[in-house]
Amino acid sequence: xxxxxxxxxxxxxxxxxxxxxxxxxVQFEAPRHAQxxxxxxxxxxxxARVARKKPQxxxxxxxxxxxxxxxxxxxxxxxxxxxxxINLRLRPEFWQRVVADVLREGVxxxxxxxxxxxxxxxxxxxxxxxxxxxVQGRTLSIGDTLARAMRHAGYDVFTEWIINDAGxxxxxxxxSLYARYRQLFDPAYPFPEDGYPGDYLIPIAxxxxxxxxxxxxxxxxxxAIAQLAKIARDEIVAxxxxxxRRFRVEYDLWQSEKELHDAGAIEQGIAxxxxxxxxxxxxxxxxxxxxxxxxxxxxxxxxxxxRPTYLANDIAYHYEKLQRADxxxxxxxxxxxxxxKRLDALANAYGRPGAFEVIxxxxxxxxxxxxxxxxxxxxxxxxxxxxxxxxxxVDAARFFFVMLSTDQPxxxxxxxxxxxxxxxxxxxxxxxxxxxxxxxxxxRESHAGQxxxxxxxxxxxxxxxxxxxxxxxxxxxxxxxxAGVARARxxxxxxxxxxxxxxxxxxxxxxxxxxTDDAATTTARLGLCIATKTVLATTLRLCGVDAPETM
RNA sequence: GCGGUCGUAGCUCAAUUGGAUAGAGCAACAGGCUACGAACUUGUAGGUUGGGGGUUCGAGUCCCUCCGACCGCACCA
Numbered sequence: 001x002x003x004x005x006x007x008x009x010x011x012x013x014x015x016x017x018x019x020x021x022x023x024x025x026v027q028f029e030a031p032r033h034a035q036x037x038x039x040x041x042x043x044x045x046x047x048a049r050v051a052r053k054k055p056q057x058x059x060x061x062x063x064x065x066x067x068x069x070x071x072x073x074x075x076x077x078x079x080x081x082x083x084x085x086i087n088l089r090l091r092p093e094f095w096q097r098v099v100a101d102v103l104r105e106g107v108x109x110x111x112x113x114x115x116x117x118x119x120x121x122x123x124x125x126x127x128x129x130x131x132x133x134x135v136q137g138r139t140l141s142i143g144d145t146l147a148r149a150m151r152h153a154g155y156d157v158f159t160e161w162i163i164n165d166a167g168x169x170x171x172x173x174x175x176s177l178y179a180r181y182r183q184l185f186d187p188a189y190p191f192p193e194d195g196y197p198g199d200y201l202i203p204i205a206x207x208x209x210x211x212x213x214x215x216x217x218x219x220x221x222x223x224a225i226a227q228l229a230k231i232a233r234d235e236i237v238a239x240x241x242x243x244x245r246r247f248r249v250e251y252d253l254w255q256s257e258k259e260l261h262d263a264g265a266i267e268q269g270i271a272x273x274x275x276x277x278x279x280x281x282x283x284x285x286x287x288x289x290x291x292x293x294x295x296x297x298x299x300x301x302x303x304x305x306x307r308p309t310y311l312a313n314d315i316a317y318h319y320e321k322l323q324r325a326d327x328x329x330x331x332x333x334x335x336x337x338x339x340x341k342r343l344d345a346l347a348n349a350y351g352r353p354g355a356f357e358v359i360x361x362x363x364x365x366x367x368x369x370x371x372x373x374x375x376x377x378x379x380x381x382x383x384x385x386x387x388x389x390x391x392x393x394v395d396a397a398r399f400f401f402v403m404l405s406t407d408q409p410x411x412x413x414x415x416x417x418x419x420x421x422x423x424x425x426x427x428x429x430x431x432x433x434x435x436x437x438x439x440x441x442x443x444r445e446s447h448a449g450q451x452x453x454x455x456x457x458x459x460x461x462x463x464x465x466x467x468x469x470x471x472x473x474x475x476x477x478x479x480x481x482x483a484g485v486a487r488a489r490x491x492x493x494x495x496x497x498x499x500x501x502x503x504x505x506x507x508x509x510x511x512x513x514x515x516t517d518d519a520a521t522t523t524a525r526l527g528l529c530i531a532t533k534t535v536l537a538t539t540l541r542l543c544g545v546d547a548p549e550t551m
Numbered sequence: 552g553c554g555g556u557c558g559u560a561g562c563u564c565a566a567u568u569g570g571a572u573a574g575a576g577c578a579a580c581a582g583g584c585u586a587c588g589a590a591c592u593u594g595u596a597g598g599u600u601g602g603g604g605g606u607u608c609g610a611g612u613c614c615c616u617c618c619g620a621c622c623g624c625a626c627c628a
Contacts, residue, residue: 032566300625305626309626338554363621405565408557423576425576427590439587484567485567490568499575510592516586550588
């Protein structure tokens with residue numbers, strides 16, 4: 001019995017024997033429709049030019065040649081060239097072995113061998129000027145799921161969050177908290193126009209009054225604002241970290257931008273670029289030659305007055321990221337697409353072209369019923385991530401956000417989300433898991449012998465029913481799916497896969513009774529159930545979603 | 552005005568990056584439990600993939616051009 005990779009190698013060899021000049025790549029994938037077969041390859045299309053033949057004829061010749069090999073015939077039950085594709089039906093033993101593999105490997109099933117590639121993922125990062133909002137929910141879900149999937153696929157992943165605590169918005173935050181504090185003593189005290197008007201600073205002001213009393217009324221205003229900015233920043237960052245943790249997202253590093261400043265990293269970064277010759281002086285300012293990488297115009301790095309711009313922070317921070325990773329991925333909102341060229345310019349300057357990769361996560365339009373909500377913090381009207389967690393729960397929220405591909409804008413209707421949360425496909429998947437758990441609980445009472453045999457992976461050769469084999473086939477997709485999620489940075493495929501496994505299980509459950517009078521059948525089906533439960537649980541874990549034993 | 556992203560079933564979204572007959576869920580309609588969980592399942596209906604051109608064996612996917620939505624166009628962050 002060959003593995004899928006070995007089978008692909010056999011077919012590639014057959015093709016190479018027929019057309020020695022060609023360099024055929026054979027990859028077996030699930031066909032578009034199950035009726036075509038178990039796996040398929042489109043290798044014939046790629047050979048059409050070299051062979052100067054119709055893909056269908058090429059496919060036929062490859063099939064004939066490959067079937068000369070008895071080991072191929074031992075694995076393949078049926079090989080059909082159709083419309084240029086080569087469709088294979090594999091023998092039941094092939095799928096039985098998949099189930100055995102899952103039972104043997106358990107939670108490690110589908111793990112990729114270490115790729116040796118170190119990847120930095122930065123996602124979710126927000127200004128420390130207010131609570132996390134729905135948009136971050138989307139980025140956190142997608143970023144964290146990608147991180148988990150990439151780790152499973154064998155990448156060495158480092159996750160980080162940048163705290164933007166070095167710019168002028170911190171001053172605005174300080175003045176905002178100062179105003180909230182003063183308002184506790186004098187409700188008429190004016191709130192700054194460019195301040196952060198949400199209510200979330202009021203509890204912090206109250207805490208401040210409790211702790212320090214009137215202290216800040218008597219301090220100099222500038223001194224008070226500077227101190228309060230620091231206090232507000234710390235409070236808000238702590239709250240953001242707590243909400244992220246509740247959302248089951250853990251970071252390897254929360255990097256403070258201010259710390260980079262204080263450590264002199266900004267100056268060092270600029271000096272490094274100057275040495276690399278990509279900076280120049282004009283109008284008293286220092287510019288980055290980003291047009292070399294296709295940017296519309298060059299960008300200022302150091303202002304006329306000597307203060308570094310935001311880009312200078314990025315220069316320093318991204319250099320640090322480059323030190324700990326081969327590949328650096330940033331999740332950015334669509335309003336940041338202008339960054340891509342600037343990062344390209346940096347990567348080129350550092351001699352690591354293409355090392356920076358940007359994933360644009362499209363906008364979320366927020367609705368409450370028919371009313372479209374602005375998400376600007378300055379407008380003070382925000383739906384926080386905590387609010388969403390409270391309303392629909394972490395499982396439903398994470399699964400919902402991961403389901404959508406990043407390049408699709410999303411309309412999030414909070415009312416609808418609440419109303420439809422019971423329709424969330426996450427419950428369909430979780431139900432599948434709980435249903436299996438229930439069967440296994442029952443088996444412990446009535447079929448203890450078969451259950452322990454099944455756990456040891458015995459008796460799987462009794463699996464033959466189409467529904468059983470279809471389910472096993474789906475389990476075999478797990479590894480390739482995770483690898484594809486990692487490679488294409490497409491975590492939404494994981495939720496799609498979870499639904500497919502659950503669907504295949506429910507169909508199997510409908511067609512085949514697990515606990516029967518026939519010991520062999522029961523053992524085989526229990527083994528399939530345990531394997532399915534493992535794959536469902538692992539898939540859900542990669543999505544950051546619970547796999548419940550009961551619901 | 553210039554640049555970017557997007558437009559797929561009534562609704563929310565897929566389509567493994569140029570491959571087969573564009574698929575799921577929800578909503579609608581018609582069926583299925585005296586056996587392991589009906590939060591399940593079987594089926595029906597629903598499409599000129601925004602419009603039009605082009606590239607090739609083959610286009611939802613690539614190119615051009617209109618239409619529409621959103622986002623950028625700071626010595627802000």
